[in-house]
Amino acid sequence: MPADADTPYDVVVLGGGSGGYACALRAAELGLSVALVEKGKLGGTCLHNVCIPTKALLHAAEVADSAREGSRFGIKTTFESVDMSGVHAYKDGVVGRLYKGLQGLVSSRSIEFVQGTGRLGGPDTVDVDGRRITGRNVVLATGSYAKSLPGLEIGGRIMTSDEALTIDHVPARVVVLGGGVIGVEFASVFRSFGSEVTIVEALPRLVAAEDEAISTQLQRAFRKRGIAFRTGVRFAGARQEGDVVTVGLEGGSTIEADLLLVAVGRGPSTDGLGYEEAGVTVDRGLVPTDERLRTNVPNVYAVGDIVPGLQLAHRGFAQGIFVAEEIAGLSPAPVEDRGIPRVTYCDPEIASVGLTETQAREAYGEIETYEYNLGGNGKSQILQTQGFVKLVSEKDGPIVGVHMIGARMGEQVGEAQLIVNWDAFPADVAGLVHAHPTQNEALGEAHLALAGKPLHAHA
Numbered sequence: 001m002p003a004d005a006d007t008p009y010d011v012v013v014l015g016g017g018s019g020g021y022a023c024a025l026r027a028a029e030l031g032l033s034v035a036l037v038e039k040g041k042l043g044g045t046c047l048h049n050v051c052i053p054t055k056a057l058l059h060a061a062e063v064a065d066s067a068r069e070g071s072r073f074g075i076k077t078t079f080e081s082v083d084m085s086g087v088h089a090y091k092d093g094v095v096g097r098l099y100k101g102l103q104g105l106v107s108s109r110s111i112e113f114v115q116g117t118g119r120l121g122g123p124d125t126v127d128v129d130g131r132r133i134t135g136r137n138v139v140l141a142t143g144s145y146a147k148s149l150p151g152l153e154i155g156g157r158i159m160t161s162d163e164a165l166t167i168d169h170v171p172a173r174v175v176v177l178g179g180g181v182i183g184v185e186f187a188s189v190f191r192s193f194g195s196e197v198t199i200v201e202a203l204p205r206l207v208a209a210e211d212e213a214i215s216t217q218l219q220r221a222f223r224k225r226g227i228a229f230r231t232g233v234r235f236a237g238a239r240q241e242g243d244v245v246t247v248g249l250e251g252g253s254t255i256e257a258d259l260l261l262v263a264v265g266r267g268p269s270t271d272g273l274g275y276e277e278a279g280v281t282v283d284r285g286l287v288p289t290d291e292r293l294r295t296n297v298p299n300v301y302a303v304g305d306i307v308p309g310l311q312l313a314h315r316g317f318a319q320g321i322f323v324a325e326e327i328a329g330l331s332p333a334p335v336e337d338r339g340i341p342r343v344t345y346c347d348p349e350i351a352s353v354g355l356t357e358t359q360a361r362e363a364y365g366e367i368e369t370y371e372y373n374l375g376g377n378g379k380s381q382i383l384q385t386q387g388f389v390k391l392v393s394e395k396d397g398p399i400v401g402v403h404m405i406g407a408r409m410g411e412q413v414g415e416a417q418l419i420v421n422w423d424a425f426p427a428d429v430a431g432l433v434h435a436h437p438t439q440n441e442a443l444g445e446a447h448l449a450l451a452g453k454p455l456h457a458h459a
């Protein structure tokens, strides 16, 4: 806290989500006085509405699949049904415990938590319900919201991830509009819960931001799981009548469903918050910054989903920490999107970091790639999962991209990001010993192969 009411805070953070609270915690740790303004719940979208609750749903979905598939492992199990109230109690319990822990952290670090809707009143001021809070530095961290398409109104049987998260029953037929990260995760959950699922995606493939080989493998796996998808086709409209929502596609075909889940991405929450009036440049809703996360207005920074680039919670955390350290004069290294790991938690799981094969070819011309099939990996065989680890390297150079798909592959992304961010050569990783039998060995074996000494790899 500042010495008196007239002294400005060192840092005022607007928005208490991943980016905002990480900035507040690190700034306080560094001895700065901090006010953190939040209109909803501390922890923001990630903790309360998306990352944590959706992953709890995905884990419940995995349990449902395990109950169905016991006989594959010689265990007699039967799947009875999904008790949505039980699923929500489990999910809410996880969120509740993390929320309590976070509240404790913020109060223990002497951060002033201001509950209310804030507005940038000037380059050094945030107005909250009639109170003016001034800061030597202001950090904008107001996050994002679930988007829809023009003319597609959310309501009734047409939902975004926000409403789908609290649905009290398992719908028999679901159409998921959007085959990106959010769409494929929800498709995976609903399928495991027993719904018939069809994904509609305008781009030619699911998870189009990933390496093409990953999309191909995911599509194969989804087909096997009975998840239908229509790619390269545009949505034309939706009509709700009685218990049915009819989804129209370009070309005239229709799909009937009990639920239409709109998963077409997130828009930045910057409208009406006084940013432009205070002189901050806003471009199509986003707040552009330089690599030190400074906006065009001195001492006003921006972090998280409102900054152009990857919309991921851990990017927000890293940016928040960066800004706190920058303000404290520690000159931290910038947070580069290229080195940020990405995980899509559908079944099978996707994990990647760095450049896709296409991007690497554009960047470096000559490159090398290697795909290690999980068929040669003992632990993946034990789990009965299929997939691969794909490496992309500069020709005779470092690894610039790692792309993985298969059960639990998200857990492998930690080593993958070290490899890419530390510019490791295949031979550097090939020299490291990976524990047996783990799925992590697949990452080691892929590097052994790319270094010219394959072990459990078929040509």
Ligand SMILES: Cc1cc2nc3c(=O)[nH]c(=O)nc-3n(C[C@H](O)[C@H](O)[C@H](O)COP(=O)(O)OP(=O)(O)OC[C@H]3O[C@@H](n4cnc5c(N)ncnc54)[C@H](O)[C@@H]3O)c2cc1C
Binding pocket: 014, 015, 016, 017, 018, 019, 020, 037, 038, 039, 040, 041, 043, 044, 045, 046, 047, 050, 051, 052, 054, 055, 116, 117, 118, 119, 141, 142, 143, 144, 161, 182, 266, 269, 273, 303, 304, 305, 306, 311, 312, 313, 314, 315, 316
């Ligand atoms: C379905 C789904 C699943 C996802 N899963 C993952 C995942 O598994 N891993 C991952 O890394 N990312 C995931 N994401 C993305 C992740 O949730 C976001 O990148 C992250 O929440 C962004 O953090 P943020 O701090 O920028 O914004 P937010 O978390 O949105 O926080 C912004 C905060 O600002 C507050 N606020 C806004 N305006 C005001 C105002 N005027 N006054 C006061 N407070 C205000 C809001 O209430 C909110 O709490 C997922 C997204 C979706 C939609």
